[in-house]
Amino acid sequence: MRLEEAAKYAADLLHSLPKKSKVRVIGHVDADGIASASIVAISLARVGYRFHISIEKTRMDLIKDIEKEENDLIIFTDIGSGYLKEMKNLGCNVIVLDHHIANEEDIPSNVMYVNARLYGLDGSREACGASVAYAFAMALDEENVDLSQLAIAGMIGDKQEIAGYNKEIVEQGMGEGYVEEREEYILIGRSLKEMLENSLEPYFTDFFNAAPFLEKLGIEPQARFEELDEEKRKKLLSALTLKLIEQGCSDVEWKKTFYYGKNYGNLHDLASKLNACARLNEAGLGISLCLMDVQAMDKAEIVQEKYREEIRKEMKELERKEPYERKNFIYFYVDKASLAGVLAGLALKYLPKFNAGKPVFALSYNEMIDISARADEKMVKEGLNLGEAIKRAAEGVGGIGGGHPIAAGGKIPKEKEEEFLELLDKELEK
Ligand SMILES: [Mn+2]
Numbered sequence: 001m002r003l004e005e006a007a008k009y010a011a012d013l014l015h016s017l018p019k020k021s022k023v024r025v026i027g028h029v030d031a032d033g034i035a036s037a038s039i040v041a042i043s044l045a046r047v048g049y050r051f052h053i054s055i056e057k058t059r060m061d062l063i064k065d066i067e068k069e070e071n072d073l074i075i076f077t078d079i080g081s082g083y084l085k086e087m088k089n090l091g092c093n094v095i096v097l098d099h100h101i102a103n104e105e106d107i108p109s110n111v112m113y114v115n116a117r118l119y120g121l122d123g124s125r126e127a128c129g130a131s132v133a134y135a136f137a138m139a140l141d142e143e144n145v146d147l148s149q150l151a152i153a154g155m156i157g158d159k160q161e162i163a164g165y166n167k168e169i170v171e172q173g174m175g176e177g178y179v180e181e182r183e184e185y186i187l188i189g190r191s192l193k194e195m196l197e198n199s200l201e202p203y204f205t206d207f208f209n210a211a212p213f214l215e216k217l218g219i220e221p222q223a224r225f226e227e228l229d230e231e232k233r234k235k236l237l238s239a240l241t242l243k244l245i246e247q248g249c250s251d252v253e254w255k256k257t258f259y260y261g262k263n264y265g266n267l268h269d270l271a272s273k274l275n276a277c278a279r280l281n282e283a284g285l286g287i288s289l290c291l292m293d294v295q296a297m298d299k300a301e302i303v304q305e306k307y308r309e310e311i312r313k314e315m316k317e318l319e320r321k322e323p324y325e326r327k328n329f330i331y332f333y334v335d336k337a338s339l340a341g342v343l344a345g346l347a348l349k350y351l352p353k354f355n356a357g358k359p360v361f362a363l364s365y366n367e368m369i370d371i372s373a374r375a376d377e378k379m380v381k382e383g384l385n386l387g388e389a390i391k392r393a394a395e396g397v398g399g400i401g402g403g404h405p406i407a408a409g410g411k412i413p414k415e416k417e418e419e420f421l422e423l424l425d426k427e428l429e430k
Contacts, residue, residue, distance in 0.1 A: 014140070037055060067089055076094065082100070101387060146263065159406075173261075179262070186256050192222075193210050219232055237254050247351070344360045345374040388402075397419050398416065
């Protein structure tokens with residue numbers, strides 16, 4: 001069966017319910033989760049169903065809390081694969097639209113489980129939660145092709161590729177004029193000084209003030225990249241490439257394919273705003289943004305800037321810190337659990353001290369210890385699977401964990417830290 005056919009069954013299930021039914025939408029708290037929940041919400045509204053959305057973190061008592069509600073149908077998007085067994089207690093029909101790894105034997109009879117991985121797609125690269133939500137929306141009505149814009153924001157948020165089903169979505173969006181592809185330099189926009197000091201992807205170390213670096217190259221710090229002549233552009237890009245190589249990062253592309261949406265503008269920027277909203281407890285604002293609420297745009301811009309500022313501050317601190325090292329991984333501590341994943345990823349990629357050919361883990365002390373980890377593609381190609389390693393090590397000490405081969409997370413009891421780290425080292429040995 002193809003994903004589109006499976007989505008059709010899910011759409012039929014919805015249509016079999018009366019319009020006054022109570023439909024509950026639960027999305028995951030990240031850009032993909034917000035985009036996918038919004039796709040479902042918009043398509044439900046268009047066929048005349050009322051719904052209630054919430055954006056949830058992966059947590060142990062999620063299903064127990066939803067059990068207390070009265071719903072006729074619950075749709076999980078970009079979340080749910082970890083709760084399949086428990087879903088039989090929900091007492092109503094459930095649709096799960098997801099791309100995370102699950103144990104298929106656990107699917108109860110009240111759950112219609114639509115996971116990209118069951119239909120020959122690589123759920124880490126070729127279809128995200130928003131892609132599966134889009135398949136559902138298209139099964140409801142082909143007019144929903146405009147939602148390809150939100151699906152692409154989800155793909156970008158989850159760092160997926162425009163391949164497999166994702167590619168079909170991009171082509172459908174482009175075919176109907178909702179999506180446009182543009183080759184652009186990543187440095188265009190603000191003054192070069194501001195650009196280099198504020199950039200996170202790539203992140204430049206020691207650029208508290210980037211003016212001397214630019215002046216040495218004979219470039220006016222207030223100039224914009226697009227104002228430079230060809231020779232100066234080349235000079236700047238080779239100097240920056242050299243700088244990044246010194247930082248241990250050799251795969252930066254200065255020119256990138258950007259996707260633009262007819263209704264949402266730069267979809268990379270939309271994904272970044274949704275991500276910031278998710279991380280700063282403003283998921284509702286993220287949903288409003290997807291629903292094209294006019295006031296949401298300005299507010300989301302403020303949230304995005306605040307989030308980026310927090311990351312920059314933490315990165316400056318990490319630049320000075322010495323990471324902890326075990327045989328098979330590097331780790332560090334961070335106060336804010338919401339920043340852990342992104343910091344682990346940026347540190348691995350751009351901070352020489354954190355770049356030892358091993359995955360990087362960020363630990364953050366809250367009620368439990370929150371763990372986030374990032375690897376790179378080379379490690380994954382060599383067989384590393386962070387999602388599985390964290391799942392096993394966390395469950396081994398009474399916690400929970402999971403995710404993707406390249407990015408994963410978990411939670412463990414505070415007193416089990418050392419035991420977890422040792423187990424993790426063994427799991428990563430394989
Ligand atoms: Mn996702």
